[in-house]
Amino acid sequence: MRTQVVTIHDVARAAGVSPATVSRVFNGGRVTPERALSVQQAAAALGFAPNRVARSLRKQRSSVIALIIPDIENPFFTSLARGVEDAAQRTSLSVVLCNSDEDTDKERRYLEVALGEQMAGVIVAAASQDETDLAPLIARGVPVVAVDRRPHAAEVDAVQVDNQHGGEVATRHLLRAGYRRIACITGPRGASTSEERLAGYRTALYSAGDAAPAGDAYVRHADFRVEGGRAAMRELLALPEPPDAVFVANNLMTIGVLDALREVGRTPPGVGVLSFGDVPWASLLRPSLTAVELPSYELGRTAADLLLQRIEGKPSPLQTVVLRTRLQVRESTAGP
Amino acid sequence: MRTQVVTIHDVARAAGVSPATVSRVFNGGRVTPERALSVQQAAAALGFAPNRVARSLRKQRSSVIALIIPDIENPFFTSLARGVEDAAQRTSLSVVLCNSDEDTDKERRYLEVALGEQMAGVIVAAASQDETDLAPLIARGVPVVAVDRRPHAAEVDAVQVDNQHGGEVATRHLLRAGYRRIACITGPRGASTSEERLAGYRTALYSAGDAAPAGDAYVRHADFRVEGGRAAMRELLALPEPPDAVFVANNLMTIGVLDALREVGRTPPGVGVLSFGDVPWASLLRPSLTAVELPSYELGRTAADLLLQRIEGKPSPLQTVVLRTRLQVRESTAGP
DNA sequence: CCTGCAGCTGAAAAGGATTTCATCCCCTCG
């Protein structure tokens, strides 16, 4: 078996020029039009496709960017991925997706791949605040943008949503609807998104005053997945005095929460449920749910734009872009 | 900026050996234990990470495999992706995901990338039967496995489900439940999955006899997406004599169908709805829906296993693996 | 007519790893 179907040398020979000239034809160097034409014809005739590996080796940079997300089954992240793709679409860069599965080991492997493959840039929704190590990439000069979640102590551009504010608005909405024993199911301890949304919840309760915060009796940390939400809700329902409403810090956990509620015959608006992030395929849901709407697509798009600027070498100082959430009020939280 | 933080040469110098020996240490060549140890220590001390690009160039093969799917927002494909990942997990290969978005141009670009990056293998759920061109990969000796959809005229291993049989079973179930004017909303013309599922529907109607097939008056081709399902269902509802049941050829279109039905105040089981593929987050749905359950995860897993065998050079003849679907009967299709 | 410049071209180096091939050493067997 031939190792390479056809190389730049073959094209050069066929066109009667040197490999350097062929390279220039494909990379916008200065070549006389007629020569360029004959090179293009030779390349087409031979079915030449450049070896991207050799090119990456020489240029010290490939033409793909990696998007590392923690849960490919969460529509929030797939929508974000669409945003990244659409932004990259207009360039010559390709996006490859890596699913870390909230597993820092898997994530580390993908980061190593990105480094070893000399990828042009990396967008990462970190699986962990602390263990996600972007230092090697940064040291090597690879542009990195953190999206949705910001790793600690990393000097990178970031794009996030206003988690705390969103959590506050959500909780206030439940208060205004008349609920009084409001619980919060948030994500893993230490995750910025978990903590910030929880902080918003606490702030809202605190400033409401009359609604006694009850310490953290109504706060649960779960795993941002359906099962975690279900388990946490069951726990809350088993309390001597169960909550009459719950602020759930992500979309998938909300599905688990709704399941757990249905098990005991309760549904909104009899119990208040407010989700941070739209419930996937929300049209299936009757009655529909009030939720904090997240600009997932724009998150991806913005992150990609930022990354592309860095790849082009734009030297502006590090940025953190915060995108606004919006409370999407629907019938179900009419009140208890 | 240094071009490469630390190369195999640096390690060699630090350990007092040749680069060849360092390479052997990392690739399981024969090296005396003490030397191997000192190489490992030197590598660790210097923070050496091999340049995968250089390695790929030399070995004519990288250590990543591509999974190309047509719709990253469809849970069927994300589940399939999980299956691929889990299978690859046990090897040293990494999986990168590419979303072709049902767009043959995007898909072609990703296929070119896979070829140019000398990927170790490709698993593809083709965006098109005809335009998806796997020939260059095959000519170059890159192992390819088609999953879910089989491109025409391509000599590749394939993993699919028993579409026709599934469609037949589904339609028969509707007939048995007492529905008589059964419609079918299937996918794009020319897609194997569309055609086969439709064929199953026709076979069931035909062999039922008393339920007049009514030509193709009740057959609609849509795009496998929510919107397409909604539009097709609206069309069917606008007929002088609307159907009393519908067999929908994929999960997302079913969501659109349910929406369209709700618009006119109809819900299962008043109207029969049978979905080929589970509706995502089905627990949200009341009443729940009977569906043809697809082994999406196993599809991915099986495809990956097949691909890994090929990558290891196993020379067995081309295979097509057909996985069985299962009718998951739930309350909603109790009958009209 | 000569100089200088600008633009095009090709030879060769560079990028970092793997792998072949020859060498060397040491041990064993005759």
Next chain:
DNA sequence: CGAGGGGATGAAATCCTTTTCAGCTGCAGG
């Protein structure tokens, strides 16, 4: 004691492209 064999090692070739550098051509201006 000598020959042979096997395992460990390093030099150098190799993978394919980009890019530098020097040379060359042709033209314009003095």
